[in-house]
Amino acid sequence: MVVHHHQEKVYTHGRYNLESHMCYSGLLLSYTLQGRICHMNYARHVFDTIPEPTVFAWNVMMKGYSRMNSPKAGVLMYVEMLMKGFKTDRYTFPLLWKGFTRDVALEFGTELHAHVLKLGFESNVYVQNALIHMYCLCGKIDMARQIFDINTNRDDVAQS
Numbered sequence: 454m455v456v457h458h459h460q461e462k463v464y465t466h467g468r469y470n471l472e473s474h475m476c477y478s479g480l481l482l483s484y485t486l487q488g489r490i491c492h493m494n495y496a497r498h499v500f501d502t503i504p505e506p507t508v509f510a511w512n513v514m515m516k517g518y519s520r521m522n523s524p525k526a527g528v529l530m531y532v533e534m535l536m537k538g539f540k541t542d543r544y545t546f547p548l549l550w551k552g553f554t555r556d557v558a559l560e561f562g563t564e565l566h567a568h569v570l571k572l573g574f575e576s577n578v579y580v581q582n583a584l585i586h587m588y589c590l591c592g593k594i595d596m597a598r599q600i601f602d603i604n605t606n607r608d609d610v611a612q613s
Contacts, residue, residue, distance in 0.1 A: 493521050508542050515545065519552025527552060528561050543574055547583035558591035578604070 500506060500514055511534045518527035527549050534541070546569055553562070566584060574580045581604045588597035 493517050493523075506539070508539060508545065511539060512542070512544050512548050516548045516551070519548060522552060522554075524549075524552045524554060524557040528557070528565075531565075541568075541572060541574075543577045543579060546574065547579050550583045550587045553587060553590060555591050558587050562587050562591055562593075 496514065496517055500510060503510060511530065515527040515530050518524065518530060531541075531545070531549055534545075546565065549565070550558070550562075566587075569575055569580055569584065581600055584600050585597045585604075588594070588600065
């Protein structure tokens with residue numbers, strides 16, 4: 454049994470339950486949102502102790518790397534998520550792409566777009582908007598325009 458001491462509270466996990474999930478999720482959120490590499494390192498340590506991380510926990514970690522301007526670490530987190538058999542959700546790709554630089558978008562963008570298609574998220578407006586942003590970022594305006602044109606659920610964000 455592992456015991457974590459944090460701010461005078463003791464969290465144990467031998468049996469994973471809703472209470473421990475909420476506790477881990479709160480810790481991850483707090484450390485990933487602080488925007489310091491030492492906090493991200495600790496968030497990763499906490500994440501690694503979660504016996505069965507939820508897609509929410511994976512997404513929080515990817516968002517943290519995005520906020521830290523470490524998009525490749527976010528991509529590695531995504532690959533690890535897939536390799537361990539976890540499924541993505543409609544929030545995974547927008548969170549992942551949010552921190553992309555032009556170079557990272559060029560290196561990984563098309564392959565991740567293929568994952569979107571394979572997983573069936575291409576009609577989600579948040580994923581579409583993130584794809585448009587990612588393709589614009591790497592200078593592939595024609596691809597961004599194609600996605601915009603097939604976006605039947607255009608919103609104010611996509612049109613601006």
